[in-house]
Amino acid sequence: xxxxxxxxxxxxxxxxxxxxxxxxxxxxxxxxxxxxxxxxxxxxxxxxxxxxxxxxxxxxxxxxxxxxxxxxxxxxxxxxxxxxxxxxxxxxxxxxxxxxxxxxxxxxxxxxxxxxxxxxxxxxxxxxxxxxxxxxxxxxxxxxxxxxxxxxxxxxxxxxxxxxxxxxxxxxxxxxxxxxxxxxxxxxxxxxxxxxxxxxxxxxxxxxxxxxxxxxxxxxxxxxxxxxxxxxxxxxxxxxxxxxxxxxxxxxxxxxxxxxxxxxxxxxxxxxxxxxxxxxxxxxxxxxxxxxxxxxxxxxxxxxxxxxxxx
Numbered sequence: 001x002x003x004x005x006x007x008x009x010x011x012x013x014x015x016x017x018x019x020x021x022x023x024x025x026x027x028x029x030x031x032x033x034x035x036x037x038x039x040x041x042x043x044x045x046x047x048x049x050x051x052x053x054x055x056x057x058x059x060x061x062x063x064x065x066x067x068x069x070x071x072x073x074x075x076x077x078x079x080x081x082x083x084x085x086x087x088x089x090x091x092x093x094x095x096x097x098x099x100x101x102x103x104x105x106x107x108x109x110x111x112x113x114x115x116x117x118x119x120x121x122x123x124x125x126x127x128x129x130x131x132x133x134x135x136x137x138x139x140x141x142x143x144x145x146x147x148x149x150x151x152x153x154x155x156x157x158x159x160x161x162x163x164x165x166x167x168x169x170x171x172x173x174x175x176x177x178x179x180x181x182x183x184x185x186x187x188x189x190x191x192x193x194x195x196x197x198x199x200x201x202x203x204x205x206x207x208x209x210x211x212x213x214x215x216x217x218x219x220x221x222x223x224x225x226x227x228x229x230x231x232x233x234x235x236x237x238x239x240x241x242x243x244x245x246x247x248x249x250x251x252x253x254x255x256x257x258x259x260x261x262x263x264x265x266x267x268x269x270x271x272x273x274x275x276x277x278x279x280x281x282x283x284x285x286x287x288x289x290x291x292x293x294x295x296x297x298x299x300x301x302x303x304x305x306x307x308x309x310x311x
Contacts, residue, residue, distance in 0.1 A: 001153065003042050014038050015177050026143065026152040028162030031172035036125055036155045043123055050117035054126040058110040060099035064090050067098060067109065075116040088112060089138050104132040111139055121151040128161040140164050140278065160294030163284055171227070178228040181264040207233050207240035214240055218256040222271050222289045224249055226264040234293065259305060261285060265295045269308065
């Protein structure tokens with residue numbers, strides 16, 4: 001899958017991107033609305049891609065059962081309606097008109113068009129954004145099954161939504177196109193050197209932006225991320241470059257309630273609002289910040305975190 005570069009006012013806005021996708025793989029790209037639309041527009045005329053756009057409409061007058069029956073017929077599939085209704089977990093809604101469904105359930109039913117697509121590659125814009133928790137889990141299960149035979153690309157502005165289903169995640173912004181390290185690893189099990197938690201040695205976190213030195217008090221920091229060789233300190237929805245390594249920051253911030261939740265992330269536990277379980281091996285942390293940020297939680301760190309939080 002290739003995307004051609006695009007320029008605005010003489011500056012590179014969308015770099016050349018080449019994704020070597022294979023079956024049984026889901027890739028996520030985190031980016032803004034304008035770049036999402038430009039990526040989708042470049043794929044629009046390719047017969048091998050099924051494109052699902054956010055807030056796509058459905059036949060409102062049909063019942064759920066009538067829609068599934070219609071989709072089976074037009075795509076010439078052999079599945080029985082009753083079996084699919086059970087697979088989609090829509091037995092209770094089968095006789096309800098789509099216009100009368102909740103907004104989350106209506107979007108979930110609309111997303112099911114991806115299940116019927118014959119295309120080898122599915123490109124989905126914000127598939128989880130409008131879904132409530134239950135519908136998210138149902139659609140994740142369906143995408144996991146589809147990914148066994150198809151390639152899936154998810155375009156979203158939300159890290160959590162990408163983490164739900166994606167094996168690899170990239171960030172596309174004004175700084176370019178960069179992979180995010182979301183892999184779980186045995187390295188997460190390495191012990192942090194023992195420190196005296198009463199001995200507070202760090203008062204400020206030194207960062208840089210546009211050649212300016214910016215200092216933050218530790219409680220101001222939401223989380224810290226390692227991305228493409230750089231250490232980014234996230235504060236109030238913005239990020240700032242830090243010269244220290246994650247290990248150095250982990251050791252210095254241990255007295256301020258920070259936790260190494262993943263090989264590439266350190267989180268301020270005072271900002272954690274929710275521990276999210278997607279599967280028995282997939283977790284994330286939702287932060288109570290202005291932009292409702294989400295960071296990955298390694299499987300090997302889950303029990304340590306629960307002990308720290310006394311849960």
